[in-house]
Amino acid sequence: MAEKQRSYSISELASEFDVTTRSIRFYEDQGLLHPTRRGQTRIYSRQDRVRMKLILRGKRLGFSLAEIRDLFSLWDETPSGSQKQLNLLMEIIHQKRAELDQQLKDIAMVQLELDNAERRCRDALDELRTQKQKAS
Amino acid sequence: MAEKQRSYSISELASEFDVTTRSIRFYEDQGLLHPTRRGQTRIYSRQDRVRMKLILRGKRLGFSLAEIRDLFSLWDETPSGSQKQLNLLMEIIHQKRAELDQQLKDIAMVQLELDNAERRCRDALDELRTQKQKAS
């Protein structure tokens, strides 16, 4: 059962996710990615690719790279710390969950406002059409 | 029927929303707020207060101040433009709605990951407790 260890070059990842290579190297600099090397050249694994997805997802939610890095250590740190550490982790998890809940509420509100704006916009368009009708 | 036109000072708003006065003046600079003046001093209306809420909500969703300003003009521009303008507005509205939908998906994914992390964390805590039990 040979593992199909597909790997990626930096420009492959860049074009797939539509970011620059500069960004990808920057993420590594910030401790978000840890590609291996063949000589000087960076080699990205499937795991790194998954990381990229997660990074971009975090960014779309307005998280900073530092926060995303913290979430990563939450994620892959096999929880083997002291009880104090573990409780701290639980704390952070609940904190993040609260942020997401707030965002859900915010999104709902903005959606309502968009509904409203769209309705008024549609009304204005209808108004224009009926005026055109009268003119003909 | 005297309108109860409550007004606010800059520091009142600042403490209520837990931002600095510098930020509030900056938002004005960027065209997000338009307080009236008594002499030099800024006077904020209830409408301005509502604006503040919307600004912070937008920020929590990761919008830039420029985007928020655009949403504002979407919002209070009585849709009285040309048909071309109105169609453009509809376009922008749908664009923003798509962004929000994407965020909803992203939030759902991150929530799953948090669930996962919390479970592993809880398991590790249980593990610690049972070990303590054995030791006693």
Add this chain to the structure above:
DNA sequence: TTTCCGCTTTACGTTAACGTAAACTTCCTC
């Protein structure tokens, strides 16, 4: 061999969203 392509490092530049400090008015109050 040269030349080009993709990758690398190094390093300075840029934008957004404020922070922070200085110097000044206004109004109250002691």
Add this chain to the structure above:
DNA sequence: GAGGAAGTTTACGTTAACGTAAAGCGGAAA
């Protein structure tokens, strides 16, 4: 009328997240 509290303008500083340019390395193709 001296001081303090709260407001103002002006302006330079700061951080995050890259952009951009310069200079160099290694392989392959002409």
